[in-house]
Amino acid sequence: MVEPQIQFMRTLLALIAGLSLSTSVACDVCGIFLGIQPNDRRSSVSLLYRYRRLEGMVGATSLAKAYPKHAGHDGAVGPARYRELYQVMELRADLWLTERFAVLAALPVVNNYQAVEGIIRADLYGVGDPLVIARYLVANTRCTTTDERTVHRLMLGAGAKMPLGRQDLTYRDAEVGHDLQPGTGTWDALISAEYSIRRDRNGASLTAIGRANSVNSEAYRLGHGISATAEAFRRFDLNDDLKLMPSLGVYHELSGKDADHGEAVAGSGSSTFFTHAGVRVWWRSWAFMGTFQYAFARQLGELMVPNRERLIIGLTYNLKQN
Numbered sequence: 001m002v003e004p005q006i007q008f009m010r011t012l013l014a015l016i017a018g019l020s021l022s023t024s025v026a027c028d029v030c031g032i033f034l035g036i037q038p039n040d041r042r043s044s045v046s047l048l049y050r051y052r053r054l055e056g057m058v059g060a061t062s063l064a065k066a067y068p069k070h071a072g073h074d075g076a077v078g079p080a081r082y083r084e085l086y087q088v089m090e091l092r093a094d095l096w097l098t099e100r101f102a103v104l105a106a107l108p109v110v111n112n113y114q115a116v117e118g119i120i121r122a123d124l125y126g127v128g129d130p131l132v133i134a135r136y137l138v139a140n141t142r143c144t145t146t147d148e149r150t151v152h153r154l155m156l157g158a159g160a161k162m163p164l165g166r167q168d169l170t171y172r173d174a175e176v177g178h179d180l181q182p183g184t185g186t187w188d189a190l191i192s193a194e195y196s197i198r199r200d201r202n203g204a205s206l207t208a209i210g211r212a213n214s215v216n217s218e219a220y221r222l223g224h225g226i227s228a229t230a231e232a233f234r235r236f237d238l239n240d241d242l243k244l245m246p247s248l249g250v251y252h253e254l255s256g257k258d259a260d261h262g263e264a265v266a267g268s269g270s271s272t273f274f275t276h277a278g279v280r281v282w283w284r285s286w287a288f289m290g291t292f293q294y295a296f297a298r299q300l301g302e303l304m305v306p307n308r309e310r311l312i313i314g315l316t317y318n319l320k321q322n
Contacts, residue, residue, distance in 0.1 A: 048312060049311075140153045
């Protein structure tokens with residue numbers, strides 16, 4: 001059997017080609033990536049790949065039969081080993097319209113995979129829900145002279161995720177739960193905050209994004225969520241064109257309980273802490289970033305599959321200086 005990662009890449013090439021001809025945030029949208037900005041006030045386009053693995057024993061109960069979320073997909077009455085892979089290839093544009101106002105837009109293509117006791121229960125491909133966030137540069141004390149000083153930068157944003165992705169796909173003629181669909185079928189509100197402090201080549205940053213979900217056509221609402229990354233970094237100027245910046249920190253995801261017809265779904269909701277290690281490389285107008293996050297502490301509802309790790313890889317081209 002072809003590994004899901006290899007199959008995803010093959011399918012992804014065909015999907016991207018189709019999107020390119022026509023146009024010339026799924027479960028992993030809870031973990032929308034907002035990191036250190038590669039350039040102050042510079043428009044850019046990016047291609048990001050995100051990978052998330054969830055795996056572990058889940059003690060499904062009678063609750064699972066009533067609520068088809070994660071461990072409930074097979075209606076099991078005893079513990080079973082679940083493995084879920086969420087892969088996202090995201091086309092992103094960060095457009096600075098003025099010196100203080102920017103718009104971030106993203107269109108994801110996703111592959112959501114689930115196996116229970118080694119038996120594949122879902123392997124879905126499709127375009128996910130796009131998102132748009134308008135961001136405002138509240139403060140930027142970037143030095144305009146050669147004198148050393150501490151630089152602060154704060155951006156706040158608000159936007160929405162739009163219900164474009166399919167939420168009714170089946171796998172081998174079997175129903176697939178809400179969390180594994182490419183789309184959610186709902187308009188969801190997003191807010192973001194990005195703060196960084198730097199002195200010379202050393203610095204730190206805190207980025208956070210929150211999501212308030214609405215109810216879908218079946219009166220089901222996924223849990224509201226917030227994720228945040230705190231990291232410290234140092235920039236190395238290797239020459240005039242080439243710069244390197246490693247970073248270390250922590251990433252946290254908090255997801256509230258789902259709701260079905262207004263009633264909280266018992267066994268849903270989670271809180272997970274990840275270690276965070278990243279690197280960013282800039283060469284002229286190009287930028288590469290890679291981030292690995294490993295889950296080390298968690299508190300889960302009994303229907304939730306444990307997060308294990310996340311991987312994010314991105315390539316960015318900076319367009320112009322405003």
